[in-house]
Amino acid sequence: MDCFITGTDTGAGKTLVTRALLHALAVHHPRVAALKPIAAGLGQYDGETLNEDVALLRQAASARLALDLINPYAFAAPTAPHLAAAAAGVRIEVDLIAQRYRLAQAHTQVLLVEGVGGWCLPLNEQQMLSDLVKALALPVILVAGIRLGALNHTLLSVRAILADGCALIGWVANIVDPSYLYAQATVAALQARIQAPLLGTVPWEVGGDPRVVAAHLARAGELLATPRSRVQKGEADG
Ligand SMILES: Nc1ncnc2c1ncn2[C@@H]1O[C@H](COP(=O)(O)OP(=O)(O)OP(=O)(O)O)[C@@H](O)[C@H]1O
Numbered sequence: 661m662d663c664f665i666t667g668t669d670t671g672a673g674k675t676l677v678t679r680a681l682l683h684a685l686a687v688h689h690p691r692v693a694a695l696k697p698i699a700a701g702l703g704q705y706d707g708e709t710l711n712e713d714v715a716l717l718r719q720a721a722s723a724r725l726a727l728d729l730i731n732p733y734a735f736a737a738p739t740a741p742h743l744a745a746a747a748a749g750v751r752i753e754v755d756l757i758a759q760r761y762r763l764a765q766a767h768t769q770v771l772l773v774e775g776v777g778g779w780c781l782p783l784n785e786q787q788m789l790s791d792l793v794k795a796l797a798l799p800v801i802l803v804a805g806i807r808l809g810a811l812n813h814t815l816l817s818v819r820a821i822l823a824d825g826c827a828l829i830g831w832v833a834n835i836v837d838p839s840y841l842y843a844q845a846t847v848a849a850l851q852a853r854i855q856a857p858l859l860g861t862v863p864w865e866v867g868g869d870p871r872v873v874a875a876h877l878a879r880a881g882e883l884l885a886t887p888r889s890r891v892q893k894g895e896a897d898g
């Protein structure tokens with residue numbers, strides 16, 4: 661099943677969780693990949709000018725996809741996408757991303773799509789990130805960065821995802837502050853207030869190794885391993 665990975669904020673752990681999910685999915689499928697349709701901020705990776713998330717996601721994928729499918733919009737300015745796009749004289753087009761997504765689907769069994777920043781994010785003067793998620797008809801997994809403030813960020817994100825008419829199929833608690841003593845209590849408080857299932861709790865792993873993280877996300881891996889055709893058929897059956 662394809663899925664959109666959003667987070668409570670930038671740095672919540674979307675890329676780390678997405679890379680870990682690719683490892684978890686590799687047990688079930690030989691051809692999986694992740695897209696980062698919109699990326700802001702570029703660096704040098706293996707002699708190529710790329711966004712860091714794009715380089716990491718491409719490396720973690722078992723299906724090889726062309727860069728213009730993985731990342732149609734790469735902006736130099738390390739800022740909010742619609743500002744970075746404006747600085748580059750470009751308008752982010754949801755239709756173009758949807759077209760590249762469909763092409764990438766043809767080469768993969770499961771596609772994960774990493775968002776950008778948090779949930780309430782403008783893409784252009786008319787559209788928000790949720791318009792992209794709806795255009796791709798993707799269910800959503802929310803990565804909650806667990807630190808002081810996570811209750812507010814996570815509960816607001818859940819409300820916004822549902823209010824935007826998107827399907828939240830689960831959330832991941834990612835401990836991003838190893839010194840926060842109330843991380844487990846915070847996760848429990850969130851679990852009691854979020855209807856969607858908690859798909860895994862990722863401890864703070866020094867170095868953030870996605871293979872180690874994958875061991876904490878087996879439930880998410882199993883959920884996403886459901887073949888696309890079966891999900892579509894299930895939806896058609898109502
Ligand atoms: N549980 C963790 N243990 C150790 N390091 C972590 C953990 N979660 C995240 N990190 C590290 O924190 C940083 C931010 O995580 P990540 O890049 O996955 O966030 P993001 O939500 O994708 O951010 P962005 O908005 O920039 O895409 C990375 O260096 C990552 O390796």
Ligand SMILES: [Mg+2]
Pocket residue numbers: 674675676713774
């Ligand atoms: Mg990222």
